[in-house]
Amino acid sequence: MKIDAILHSRRPSFSFEFFPPQSDEGVANLLKAVEVLRPLSPAFVSVTYGAGGSTRSRTLELTRSIKNDLDVETMAHLTCVGADISGLRGVLDDVAAAGIENVLALRGDPPRGDASFQQTPGGLAHGSDLVRLVSENYDFCVGGACYPENHPESADAATDLRQTRTKVDAGAKFLITQLFFDNEKYFAYVERARAAGIDVPIIPGIMPITNADQAARFTSRCGATIPERLRVELDARKDEPEAVADLGVAYATLQCVDLLERGVPAIHFYTLNKSPATRAVVSALLADRPWDRAAGRRYVGAALRT
Numbered sequence: 567m568k569i570d571a572i573l574h575s576r577r578p579s580f581s582f583e584f585f586p587p588q589s590d591e592g593v594a595n596l597l598k599a600v601e602v603l604r605p606l607s608p609a610f611v612s613v614t615y616g617a618g619g620s621t622r623s624r625t626l627e628l629t630r631s632i633k634n635d636l637d638v639e640t641m642a643h644l645t646c647v648g649a650d651i652s653g654l655r656g657v658l659d660d661v662a663a664a665g666i667e668n669v670l671a672l673r674g675d676p677p678r679g680d681a682s683f684q685q686t687p688g689g690l691a692h693g694s695d696l697v698r699l700v701s702e703n704y705d706f707c708v709g710g711a712c713y714p715e716n717h718p719e720s721a722d723a724a725t726d727l728r729q730t731r732t733k734v735d736a737g738a739k740f741l742i743t744q745l746f747f748d749n750e751k752y753f754a755y756v757e758r759a760r761a762a763g764i765d766v767p768i769i770p771g772i773m774p775i776t777n778a779d780q781a782a783r784f785t786s787r788c789g790a791t792i793p794e795r796l797r798v799e800l801d802a803r804k805d806e807p808e809a810v811a812d813l814g815v816a817y818a819t820l821q822c823v824d825l826l827e828r829g830v831p832a833i834h835f836y837t838l839n840k841s842p843a844t845r846a847v848v849s850a851l852l853a854d855r856p857w858d859r860a861a862g863r864r865y866v867g868a869a870l871r872t
Contacts, residue, residue, distance in 0.1 A: 568667050568668060568706075568707035569609070569707050569709065569739070570707050570740055571707075572609050573609075573740060573831070573832055577832070578826060578831045578832060578833065578851075578857050579609035579831065579832040579833075580606065580607075580608055580609060580832070580835065580848050580851075581608055581609050581611065581832070581833075581834045581835065582600070582603055582608050582612070582834075582835050582844060583614065583771075583834060583835065583836050583837060584599070584600070584611065584612070584614070584839050585613070585838075585839060586613060586614065586624035586625050586627075586628055587624070593624065595839075596628065597628075597631060597632070597635075599837070599839060600632055600636055600841075601636060602841040602845060603837075603844065603845055603848075608638055609832070610638070610639040610640060610641050610668065611632050611638050611640050611641070612640070612641040612642075612643060612670060612834075613628045613632070613642060613643060614643045615642070615645050615674070625643065626642065626660055626664060629661070629664065630664045630665070633666060639668070640666055641666070641669065641670055642666050642668070642669055642670070643669075643672060644657055644658070644661075644670070644671055644672070644696065644700075645673060645675075646686070646689055646690040646693070646695070646696050647673075647686070648686055648689075649686055650687065650688030651688060651689060652688070658703075658706075662706070666706075667707060668706060668707045668708075669707075669708050670709045670710070670711070671693060671696040671699075671708050671709070671710055671738070672693050672711055673690075673691075673696070675787075683719075693711065693733060694733045694735075694736045695736075697733050697736040697737050697738050698736035701736060702737065707739050707740075708737055709738055709740045709742060710734075710741050711741065711742060711744065712733075712741040712742070712743050712744070712755075712759070713743065713755075713789065714743050714744065714751045714754075714790075715744070715751055715790055715791060717729070718787075718788065727758060727759060727764070728762075730759065730762075731762055731764055734764050734766055738766060739766055739767075740766050740767040740769060741766060741767070742769045742771050743755070743768065743769065743770050743771045744790055745771050745772065745773040745784065745788065745790055746771070747792055747796055747817070748791070748793050749770075749824050752825070755768075756768050769832045769834045770832075771834045771835075772818055772821055772822060772825075772833055772836070773836035774815050774818035774835070775810065775811075775817065776810070776838065776840060776843050777807070777810065777811075778800045778803075778810050780838070781800075781814075796817060800813065811843060815846045815847055818843070819850050822847060822851055826851065826856040826857045826860060827856045827857075827859050827860050829860045831857070835847070
């Protein structure tokens with residue numbers, strides 16, 4: 567089923583993101599993690615795409631297995647890095663042949679060791695170019711990324727929004743945000759996006775912190791920030807890994823409760839290939855049902871207009 571149809575028919579929707587491991591053992595463990603999360607009825611599971619297409623075969627293998635063997639809807643990621651248009655079409659042909667209906671089209675990060683993105687000769691320069699290639703030539707539901715705290719390479723917020731609007735004009739049916747830890751940044755971003763004419767669903771991306779150092783690395787790369795009050799609590803537990811994970815789950819749960827109470831009907835979780843933290847958060851949400859307290863409300867910053 568296509569994700570735009572899922573988002574309009576099922577509220578709230580919870581989805582989970584994984585990245586392809588390098589080993590067969592890692593693949594088996596990832597599939598076990600998806601199996602653990604399956605009783606939570608995910609709307610879809612997405613599988614990322616390594617820099618330069620380094621995980622092309624595993625991305626396809628995993629999306630096919632999750633969809634066909636575990637009966638969970640999937641979305642394959644695709645980037646512009648390290649491939650010309652012919653190569654990108656080859657990947658898209660393989661994705662279509664596997665019966666996958668959803669693609670997240672991204673410019674992609676430069677391969678490790680490269681200081682900046684370099685357009686492949688005969689390839690594409692922007693995520694919006696890939697969105698257009700997919701939407702004009704294939705019957706996928708195509709999505710794109712957006713950045714509540716701006717893409718690290720954007721000159722300013724206005725430039726970032728124009729680039730995002732270009733993705734939507736090119737055919738993106740929904741957007742998934744980069745991870746964030748301050749909900750006000752998300753709601754302020756969505757209000758700006760709506761004012762700029764971006765009217766597709768904007769799904770908040772949430773990452774339960776399970777490792778403080780890892781979270782710091784992620785945020786430094788993607789331009790997100792950790793609020794000072796959260797950073798203080800993480801630092802106080804820096805020598806207690808279990809306490810850090812407990813705090814991360816609690817904080818992510820509070821984030822999601824607030825989002826859902828304020829009318830957001832979908833949340834995408836960055837799992838880092840681990841099920842316990844995400845399982846704990848979503849299980850708590852299903853027990854509390856904060857979306858019931860949002861019934862009938864129409865918040866201007868909500869991801870979907872109702």
